[in-house]
Amino acid sequence: ETSSSDDEPQSSDSHEDSKDLELKPETFNAKSDGNGEIIVSDTTEDISSTSTLKENLNDNAQEQQVTIPEVLKPVTYVHLDRTAAIQESRLALPILGEEQVIMEAINGNQVVIICGETGSGKTTQVPQFLYEAGYARAGMIGVTEPRRVAAVNMSKRVAIEMNLPTTKVSYQIRYDNNVTKETCLKFMTDGVLAQEMKQDFLLTKYSVLILDEAHERTANTDLLIGLLSRVVPLRNKKGNPLKLIIMSATLRVEDFTKNERLFKVPPPVLKISTRQFPVTVHFSKKTPQNECEDGLGYAYLDEAFKKICKIHRTLPPGGILVFVTGKQEVHALKRKLTQTFPSNMPATTEPNNNEEVLDDKKENLPQMINLDDYKTNPDNEENVEEKYHHPDLLLSEEENESDSELLMDDSAYSAENDRVLPMQVLPLYAMLPPHKQKLVFEPVPLGSRLCVVATNVAETSLTIPGIKYIVDTGKVKRRVYDKTTGVSTFRIGWVSKASANQRAGRAGRTESGHTYRLFSSAVFQDFDEFDLPEISSKPVAGLVLQMKSMNIDRVVNFPFPTPPPLDALESAEELLMSLGAINRPPRNLTLKELKKGSGSITELGRLIASFPVHPRYGKMIAMAIDQKSNVVEYVITIVAALTVKELFASFQYDADQDQDKVGLQMLRQLAARLQHMKVLWCTGGGPQRRLLGDPMVYLGAIGAAEFAGATPSYCANNCLRPKAVIEIRKLRSQLTNLVNSVQPDYTIEVNPKMNPPIDIQVKHLRQILLSAMPDQVARCIPTGEMVAGEAKKLKGAYRCALMDEPVFIHPESILSRDPLPVFLVFQEITEMKEGKKIYMRDVTEIDPSWLATFCPQHCVFSKPLEEPSPTYDPVSDDVKCVVTATYGRLSWPLGQVVIT
Numbered sequence: 001e002t003s004s005s006d007d008e009p010q011s012s013d014s015h016e017d018s019k020d021l022e023l024k025p026e027t028f029n030a031k032s033d034g035n036g037e038i039i040v041s042d043t044t045e046d047i048s049s050t051s052t053l054k055e056n057l058n059d060n061a062q063e064q065q066v067t068i069p070e071v072l073k074p075v076t077y078v079h080l081d082r083t084a085a086i087q088e089s090r091l092a093l094p095i096l097g098e099e100q101v102i103m104e105a106i107n108g109n110q111v112v113i114i115c116g117e118t119g120s121g122k123t124t125q126v127p128q129f130l131y132e133a134g135y136a137r138a139g140m141i142g143v144t145e146p147r148r149v150a151a152v153n154m155s156k157r158v159a160i161e162m163n164l165p166t167t168k169v170s171y172q173i174r175y176d177n178n179v180t181k182e183t184c185l186k187f188m189t190d191g192v193l194a195q196e197m198k199q200d201f202l203l204t205k206y207s208v209l210i211l212d213e214a215h216e217r218t219a220n221t222d223l224l225i226g227l228l229s230r231v232v233p234l235r236n237k238k239g240n241p242l243k244l245i246i247m248s249a250t251l252r253v254e255d256f257t258k259n260e261r262l263f264k265v266p267p268p269v270l271k272i273s274t275r276q277f278p279v280t281v282h283f284s285k286k287t288p289q290n291e292c293e294d295g296l297g298y299a300y301l302d303e304a305f306k307k308i309c310k311i312h313r314t315l316p317p318g319g320i321l322v323f324v325t326g327k328q329e330v331h332a333l334k335r336k337l338t339q340t341f342p343s344n345m346p347a348t349t350e351p352n353n354n355e356e357v358l359d360d361k362k363e364n365l366p367q368m369i370n371l372d373d374y375k376t377n378p379d380n381e382e383n384v385e386e387k388y389h390h391p392d393l394l395l396s397e398e399e400n401e402s403d404s405e406l407l408m409d410d411s412a413y414s415a416e417n418d419r420v421l422p423m424q425v426l427p428l429y430a431m432l433p434p435h436k437q438k439l440v441f442e443p444v445p446l447g448s449r450l451c452v453v454a455t456n457v458a459e460t461s462l463t464i465p466g467i468k469y470i471v472d473t474g475k476v477k478r479r480v481y482d483k484t485t486g487v488s489t490f491r492i493g494w495v496s497k498a499s500a501n502q503r504a505g506r507a508g509r510t511e512s513g514h515t516y517r518l519f520s521s522a523v524f525q526d527f528d529e530f531d532l533p534e535i536s537s538k539p540v541a542g543l544v545l546q547m548k549s550m551n552i553d554r555v556v557n558f559p560f561p562t563p564p565p566l567d568a569l570e571s572a573e574e575l576l577m578s579l580g581a582i583n584r585p586p587r588n589l590t591l592k593e594l595k596k597g598s599g600s601i602t603e604l605g606r607l608i609a610s611f612p613v614h615p616r617y618g619k620m621i622a623m624a625i626d627q628k629s630n631v632v633e634y635v636i637t638i639v640a641a642l643t644v645k646e647l648f649a650s651f652q653y654d655a656d657q658d659q660d661k662v663g664l665q666m667l668r669q670l671a672a673r674l675q676h677m678k679v680l681w682c683t684g685g686g687p688q689r690r691l692l693g694d695p696m697v698y699l700g701a702i703g704a705a706e707f708a709g710a711t712p713s714y715c716a717n718n719c720l721r722p723k724a725v726i727e728i729r730k731l732r733s734q735l736t737n738l739v740n741s742v743q744p745d746y747t748i749e750v751n752p753k754m755n756p757p758i759d760i761q762v763k764h765l766r767q768i769l770l771s772a773m774p775d776q777v778a779r780c781i782p783t784g785e786m787v788a789g790e791a792k793k794l795k796g797a798y799r800c801a802l803m804d805e806p807v808f809i810h811p812e813s814i815l816s817r818d819p820l821p822v823f824l825v826f827q828e829i830t831e832m833k834e835g836k837k838i839y840m841r842d843v844t845e846i847d848p849s850w851l852a853t854f855c856p857q858h859c860v861f862s863k864p865l866e867e868p869s870p871t872y873d874p875v876s877d878d879v880k881c882v883v884t885a886t887y888g889r890l891s892w893p894l895g896q897v898v899i900t
């Protein structure tokens with residue numbers, strides 16, 4: 001995947017590379033040992049003498065020479081006063097029997113990797129092992145999690161298990177922490193630790209760091225692994241050793257162990273074996289092809305439906321877990337199942353007050369967006385049902401008889417509904433409100449079969465009790481980014497082999513189970529082994545700026561577990577330069593030059609980097625601080641809303657509505673948005689709709705919601721997502737505090753309630769949006785430029801520099817209906833359906849004359865006009881000249897413009 005062009009050997013010169021990586025000493029107060037050299041210490045003990053450990057360690061590690069620093073020798077065991085019940089439940093965990101092996105490996109090595117299935121006890125137990133072994137005496141034990149909710153919940157759980165107060169076992173996440181002076185075990189998000197490294201590069205408060213869920217390969221965890229690979233030897237050299245433990249569920253450890261740039265001595269890998277009951281994996285003889293017009297829209301959904309029916313009608317009791325790709329699919333399949341099978345739960349009904357009022361407006365329905373698309377490659381199909389045996393899944397041959405029953409034809413189960421047991425169908429996906437998610441853990445009504453229709457959240461994060469059958473469509477919806485333009489598309493594609501096996505394993509948690517794969521083994525053989533790490537699939541501008549703010553200028557030499565593609569790094573540097581966050585070198589960089597060194601951070605860049613949001617948004621805040629017009633609180637609110645995303649709740653699919661009701665929901669949502677606008681903007685002669693744009697709607701919606709107290713009922717009535725409203729409030733207050741701390745002479749209030757901005761402020765807000773998104777300007781295609789016959793297809797079409805194809809305003813945008821703005825700036829482009837319309841999201845109308853002032857890099861200027869004119873003001877420096885905006889191949893004459 002990494003772009004290894006001919007002249008750029010990626011890893012062959014790894015030794016030189018690690019020297020090249022310049023961790024400037026001043027960043028971590030370690031002047032004496034600032035060159036980053038790693039020294040493998042003298043031998044004091046050979047870990048291969050431990051026989052149990054020997055079996056568990058990978059081959060490389062067995063010859064490894066290791067050191068136990070005096071300070072970390074576990075001389076005193078720290079006693080914990082656990083309750084009997086806790087102790088009993090701990091003893092049931094597979095990891096508990098491995099405590100000695102794990103601790104010997106940790107004592108004997110600077111870096112250790114621990115792998116084990118979800119639920120084996122890694123997260124809850126390893127920190128306790130360390131605490132009991134006395135590691136908290138030399139500093140804090142830090143644990144990073146990719147998700148906030150995990151950091152909070154795990155700290156609470158571990159505090160209970162250890163019978164210690166939360167003042168000692170604490171958490172720290174973006175907006176919240178309960179850390180005290182006494183904290184000795186801290187759970188935090190990987191982002192929090194990355195931020196801490198900006199202040200204290202050597203992380204001197206910690207004696208051990210555990211990077212949990214490393215298999216998720218978030219950009220922050222990958223960054224931390226790279227940084228810590230250098231910090232650990234430095235700390236060792238200073239005589240204040242730091243241990244690094246990398247914990248992961250599924251195995252993809254080669255990126256960590258076989259990467260010489262990262263760890264010169266491959267760290268030992270400990271595998272926790274889990275009690276897994278046999279799971280029989282059944283492949284389909286056929287793979288559903290393409291999308292179909294009828295049924296559930298996708299062939300694989302119809303297949304999933306049929307398979308669930310067969311299981312339910314013919315196989316012994318046991319829960320079913322089916323994997324589909326998204327919320328819509330979850331509800332489509334759920335609806336069909338509930339229509340087919342009786343439920344012995346009372347049906348929930350939702351009041352629908354606005355129905356009559358809105359009914360006559362149906363023709364105004366915004367266009368429905370189909371989020372899904374997928375195309376399968378024609379696969380070579382064998383006409384036999386296959387059984388695939390994966391060693392990790394402990395498959396058993398005997399379990400297969402039941403399968404023949406599943407091969408009976410459809411007619412066998414199409415009738416006699418009354419003889420079928422009830423089914424309790426429950427949805428499960430990330431955006432589902434927590435109280436509805438929790439339902440999957442509750443016992444099903446007596447005599448009912450549980451069927452959970454889930455997205456891949458059920459793959460690793462959650463363990464649902466009683467699941468015996470897995471139905472795997474093999475599909476996942478991914479957001480795919482263009483590395484250079486950042487344009488993203490939702491694509492439905494095949495999961496990786498690792499994911500498919502992880503899904504299959506979910507069936508064997510409590511007893512033996514079956515996994516039905518709705519694709520053939522031939523197709524499976526072509527699956528990727530693993531999912532791409534985040535760092536190789538997303539734009540990296542934020543990450544690059546973060547690293548530059550730690551004075552790591554040569555990002556390209558950084559020892560990432562998997563390096564980001566070079567073109568992604570280049571476009572990140574390009575964006576940061578255009579924002580003024582890093583210095584622009586005198587000429588364009590070749591790849592070689594980029595590798596040697598590139599733009600270092602500017603003062604503005606440091607200011608931008610101090611805000612934990614995308615550099616574009618950081619730039620908006622920096623600009624607002626600079627402005628006299630007092631728009632900081634508005635900019636912060638807009639930035640918060642754009643960062644949190646999905647402020648407006650989308651349609652309530654839960655209610656099992658039919659299509660008409662979905663349409664009504666959309667209308668209601670639209671009406672609610674317009675109402676927000678009115679509340680804040682249209683009273684007192686505020687700006688007209690067409691002067692605004694989506695970010696202004698968010699500002700209006702948040703402003704109105706906060707005035708109303710943002711109660712749950714207010715949110716529900718106005719189609720606001722309560723979680724988003726709360727998070728935006730927190731982010732606003734965090735950003736406000738940051739503004740106050742970086743600009744001590746400039747104080748703004750942390751006050752959720754704002755007064756509506758006045759017209760001139762609205763104008764400035766739109767100009768600030770433009771200057772943070774100078775490359776994301778689009779112009780409506782004038783009718784004159786359309787070739788005959790194109791007019792219909794190009795109705796409402798725009799041109800922008802990022803895409804060759806025409807782009808459109810997203811139908812959910814406030815500006816998507818006539819009269820359309822001529823020029824606009826957008827936040828992002830998404831292609832909802834491959835090969836279909838490409839949409840701009842979160843658009844703001846701009847005045848083209850602003851381009852000359854706010855995007856001069858995209859403008860060609862004539863000489864200042866000689867003739868004094870009514871707009872030329874010789875007293876001020878305003879100059880009038882003829883301007884042409886140029887965006888790549890696009891050239892837009894702007895006429896005479898006054899430059900301020």
Ligand code: CDP
Pocket residue numbers: 093116117118119120121122123124125153154157
């Ligand atoms: O990290 P890993 O997935 O290996 O396991 P864990 O999160 O440490 O969980 C170990 C066990 O503790 C599991 O069986 C969970 O069900 C249980 N647990 C719990 O009961 N309550 C929690 N809040 C967290 C874990």
Ligand code: MG
Pocket residue numbers: 119122123124212213
């Ligand atoms: Mg865990």
